[in-house]
Amino acid sequence: MNDDPRIGKDVIESLTLGMYEDCRFIYREYIQNSADQVDKAVVEGLIAPGEDEIYITIDSENRCIVIEDNATGIPQERVIPILRNIAHSTKKRGEDKGFRGIGRLGGLGYCSKLIFETSYSGEDICSTMTWDADLLKQIINDRNTSEEAVDVLSRVTKTSTKKEAVEKHYFKVIMENVSSDELLNIDSVKNYLSMVAPVDIASKFLFASQISSFIKDHGLKVDVYNIYINGEQIYKPYTNYIYGDDNQGGKKKVDDILGVDFLLSKDDDGNIIYWGWYSLSHLNGQMKQRNIARGIRLRKENIQIGDEEICKKFFTKTTDQRFSFYYFGEIHAVSKDLIPNSRRDYFGENEALQDFEKRVKKDFLGLREMCQDASEINSSIRTIAKKDELEEKIKRKEETGYSSKQEQETLQQQLEEYQKRSIEAHKRLDRKNQKIEESNSSLKKIIDQFAPNMGQPAGSVQPSSTPSSKPEKEGKTKFRTDNPIYSQYTKAEKKLIGKIYTSIAKAIPDEGQREALIKVIEEDLTR
Structure with missing residues (x-):
């Protein structure tokens, strides 16, 4: 009997097809990987700071998605070890943005083929690895066979190479026959990535420079990358106004952003644990959902952790959690001991997290x-x-x-x-x-x-002014029927008209409607 450990095919589904709830996470995962490689490309001198480009092309008609960067690429000899293995990342935990080695395969659940193309600077080769997502799902769903995970990976992948210019360096993700309409909804993806991705704040936000000055004055570092969706660069969508709903299904301004203020927390050794900023307004109530940036967001390496609800937990009373949407802003976790969990919806449990929560609360x-x-x-x-x-x-x-x-x-x-x-x-x-x-x-x-x-x-x-029981009367009270337009009526008739107006006041509480009716009566009376 062989007592060696075995890893069945179902683990592939758990680590790739069933990891996340929101399908748009795949964009975050691929951008996260690109950002790490951009950082290395800058260190290696392949590109200068600010020359990075991460392009997302969504072709809704042909149901195809392409995500491409101009970072390091992967050497030919490392393509199979890196791209076919699962949860075998060489990245550093607590330093790199991605480090578990599972995010790049998230697209398998939403397309028929997942293709990786890459070229490494100094090599005249483009390496391609194709994952047959349909075959993978078929194998996993076949309950009549029991296969090892490693064998399944070999069956559903194939590699090839072609010539490429020696100076080229890039990594490209191609998803063919995308099954999710949400992934092909350009506006939805823009809204999602504008808050989730590591991009800069839009310059039209009046307080962007104030935030930049705070970052500079405290020696902080915020990673930002040039990310484009169908050619349009995206930025964090903070606005100078708070919007509500109008009667036509559109939006209307209901408040102004009057300023921003900041948070900063250090440990006993003076190391920054987190910093953040939040909006100042008249705080008249919760922001409506049409305010995309509503809520204070939690970020690590400038990538969002969780969603807009994440910071509600820091209000200790449930009844106070509504205040989360009175603001928008960010809390940037700086400590290396605050490590995002595998779903990236919060941090892994440890002492650093307990201290972090205590301080934020x-x-x-x-x-x-x-x-x-x-x-x-x-x-x-x-x-x-x-x-x-x-x-x-x-x-x-x-x-x-x-x-x-x-x-x-x-x-x-x-x-x-x-x-x-x-x-x-x-x-x-x-x-x-x-x-x-x-x-x-x-x-x-x-x-x-x-x-x-x-x-x-x-x-x-x-x-x-001060209250009085009744103002001093300088003369007889003037009633509406004392106006010249009623001069043709007798005293008794005026009294009757006044009674009618009193009845109208009782029957119609709304002053605007009441006044409109009385004006119509006056027009008829004076004809």
């Missing part, structure tokens, strides 16, 4: 408190604005006339209530400003854009 307490402070500020501002609106409305009514006695009494009651609330709102703003000044909250940077008076020293903000 402390930072996120500050983000939560900012949201709560902003909510109180916004609420107080709305209260003061409502009081001002009522004062202005009453002023107009005193000029044009009230529709009824009830309208006058209702507006006066509302004003008196909001005058009282306004005094308390001013006091809350005063206290909040003092707290923000003392705690050096990030809101301090943008507080003048919330409420201009909040920047004044504590105690200096005074309400614009």
Whole structure:
């Protein structure tokens, strides 16, 4: 009996066809591999920094995908050992972006043939390895045979060579007969890679230079590469506005990005564990999904870890997790001990991760408190604005006339209530400003854009008016029916019209609709 260990064919499915949930991960994996080789090409002097090119071509009509870089390529003698073996990578864990040796085969689950073409500088040969993905799936699904994984790999692959210019160096991935429509959806792939891939922030983002200055001032390094999709270079899509949904199914601006602030955490030896930045706005609520960049994202080597939901876990209370979408931004894990897991949806468990989570959760307490402070500020501002609106409305009514006695009494009651609330709102703003000044909250940077008076020293903000039980009357109250257009009607008729307007006010709560109806009545009455 042979007691030697055996590895069955099903392990191939687990490591290649069944590893990830989102099929678009294959783009990330191939870009990740290209980025590692670009780094080596720069070190070896094959290309200068910034001369890298990673091209993705999506041919939806012919259902073909090509991903090509101008990095080192693979020497002919290393093609089979590198491209046919699984989980046998020579890359360095904690240093290279990819290091498990399984990502390059992810495309097998989504095409009929997966082809690798490569040429190494100084060699006049292009080496090609073709994986028969259909045959691989057929072998794995055949439950009547039991085959060794190594034998299966030999059956489904073949290699060939052809002449190539000696100065050429590249690596190309070709997926033929792509089965997934999602992989062929150019817009979907752009949206995905703009957040996941190691690319630069779009220059149109007003605070991109501020982020660059922070990186430079702290001696940080952020890997960025020139990545193109069907000829268009992609960038991180951070915007200067926050968008909501309009009534026509489109988008509308609902808030401005007012600034950015930063996070930085070091260990006892002064080594940076992570750094990050996040947006500052009025924090009026969660960003809608149409904001592609919403949420603070987790990154390692400038490649996204997980998805937009990843940082929710750092808010310790479940009820606070909604605050994750009040911001957009990034946390860059720097420590070499923070190693992405095989699915790249989080880090592997170790002491470094526990320390990382503890530190980030402390930072996120500050983000939560900012949201709560902003909510109180916004609420107080709305209260003061409502009081001002009522004062202005009453002023107009005193000029044009009230529709009824009830309208006058209702507006006066509302004003008196909001005058009282306004005094308390001013006091809350005063206290909040003092707290923000003392705690050096990030809101301090943008507080003048919330409420201009909040920047004044504590105690200096005074309400614009004080409540009174009832304003002094300078004369008889003017009603709408006192206007000249009603002069043709008798006193009794005016009184009846006033009662009609009172009934309309009771029946139609919406002032705009109510006013529109009364204007129609006035037009008919004056014909």
